[in-house]
Amino acid sequence: MKRRFEQLVDQHGRRLLQVARLLLGRVDEAEDVVQDTLVKLWSHLRQLDDGNELPWLVTCTRNACLDRLRGRTRARLALLRVADEHPLSSPTGDLDSGPADVLLQDQRARVLRRGIAALPEPGRSLLILRDIQELDVATVARALDLSQNQVKVYTFRARRALRRHLEEQSHEQVA
Amino acid sequence: MNKSPESFERDLRREQAIEQAAQAPRDLELAADWALKRELAGLESDALPDLLRRRVLAQARAPSGHRPVWWLAAAAALFASLTAVVLVQLPVPSDDASRMAGAERPGALMPSSMLEPADALDLRLALNTIQQTGRRATWLAGRGLSEHLDPEDVDFGIEQLPYADAIRSVFQNSSRDPYPQKEPKP
Numbered sequence: 636m637k638r639r640f641e642q643l644v645d646q647h648g649r650r651l652l653q654v655a656r657l658l659l660g661r662v663d664e665a666e667d668v669v670q671d672t673l674v675k676l677w678s679h680l681r682q683l684d685d686g687n688e689l690p691w692l693v694t695c696t697r698n699a700c701l702d703r704l705r706g707r708t709r710a711r712l713a714l715l716r717v718a719d720e721h722p723l724s725s726p727t728g729d730l731d732s733g734p735a736d737v738l739l740q741d742q743r744a745r746v747l748r749r750g751i752a753a754l755p756e757p758g759r760s761l762l763i764l765r766d767i768q769e770l771d772v773a774t775v776a777r778a779l780d781l782s783q784n785q786v787k788v789y790t791f792r793a794r795r796a797l798r799r800h801l802e803e804q805s806h807e808q809v810a
Numbered sequence: 811m812n813k814s815p816e817s818f819e820r821d822l823r824r825e826q827a828i829e830q831a832a833q834a835p836r837d838l839e840l841a842a843d844w845a846l847k848r849e850l851a852g853l854e855s856d857a858l859p860d861l862l863r864r865r866v867l868a869q870a871r872a873p874s875g876h877r878p879v880w881w882l883a884a885a886a887a888l889f890a891s892l893t894a895v896v897l898v899q900l901p902v903p904s905d906d907a908s909r910m911a912g913a914e915r916p917g918a919l920m921p922s923s924m925l926e927p928a929d930a931l932d933l934r935l936a937l938n939t940i941q942q943t944g945r946r947a948t949w950l951a952g953r954g955l956s957e958h959l960d961p962e963d964v965d966f967g968i969e970q971l972p973y974a975d976a977i978r979s980v981f982q983n984s985s986r987d988p989y990p991q992k993e994p995k996p
Contacts, residue, residue, distance in 0.1 A: 637870045644866055648858035666862050673866040744853055766850035788818055791825035791843070798846050 640677055643688055648673065650768055651696045657763045658700035660752050668699045689770070690777035697760050697778070750800050757781070758793025765790045 651672060655665035672695045676688070683691055751762055757779055764775045765786065776783045813821075824843075827835060834841040 640870050641867060644858070644863060648863060648866075649855055652858055652862075653855035666859065669858075670862055670866055674869050677866075677869050743849075747850065747853065762850065766847050767853050767855075769851055784818075784822055787825040787829075788821045791821045791828070794843055794846055794850075798842055801846075 636680060640680055643676065643680075643692075644673055647689055647692050651692055653768065654693065654696050654760075654763050655700050657748060657751055657767070658697065658759065659703060660748070664703060665700075668696060668703065671699060672696045687777075690774050693764060693770075693774070693778035694780075701756065746801065746804070747797075750797050750804075753800065754793055754796060758789055758796060761786060761790040762793050762797065766794060 648669065651669045652665055655668040656662060659665050659668070672692060675695055676683075676692060679691070751759055754762065760779060761775065764770045764778065765772070770778075772783045772786050775781075776786045779786070781789070824840060828840060828844050828847060831840075831844055834844050
């Protein structure tokens, strides 16, 4: 059982951390959530059938993130978004790109993350799971307790809402 | 998200078109959606920090970690069985050992200093009763024997017998002497 647990941690830990980070916008809180989720996985591992671990992990991580988000006050949320500008820069840049390209990529990534964070649920989670992490429809449907058609439609609408949001921001900057 | 069934079906077809498209669709709106989807897929994710990984895996390695209930139940049953077997095979304690053990128990034999005054009086009365009865029995037996035996021949270690003074007085006095009601002086 320990080997199975280690495999699951190595297989999905990174994915869970990204989900939590995108939902919460903070690395430290995201790590706390992922740690709690993986500890819960250890205590529930016997009850989980093979193949059901990832939906269970995603559900657990997402619920923990949403609980934390509900607990934040509006003022605190605003402060975190400001702080989000700096610590979220990816340490793994493309070494072949020049510094200007890396900077532009980082800026674009931050814009995308902020845009995703501004989306309502479940669209935000759907974009993270379907488009960023490219999980299959069935897994996402199980994790979010939706039908597969709902996953597809809601993902489409969330993506289009994000695109509208990005276009509006772009127009504001030009103006 | 709550829209008409028609819009649901329309959006479902659009999403399926985006999923299946290897290249950007000709529809400009769908092409922009398709491009955004590809861009989102290119967002890099950080690796799981090593410290976090080690903390999580330590939970699984901890000795107080998750253990199935049946394992604990089996361990308890085995311990109980071993205890029962050992107790059954222990030798029965001897009388001395029992007495020593009994002396440890409350309510067993107690030193006289621990007797209550009332209990001491009751005990003394009981002992005196036994002594008087014994003296009377001895006196009756001696009177019967004195009629047939010479007192000189009766000296067969009488001092070592219980109630020796009573026996002696029987042989020294007349058989018609009444039974002495008072205890002889020591």
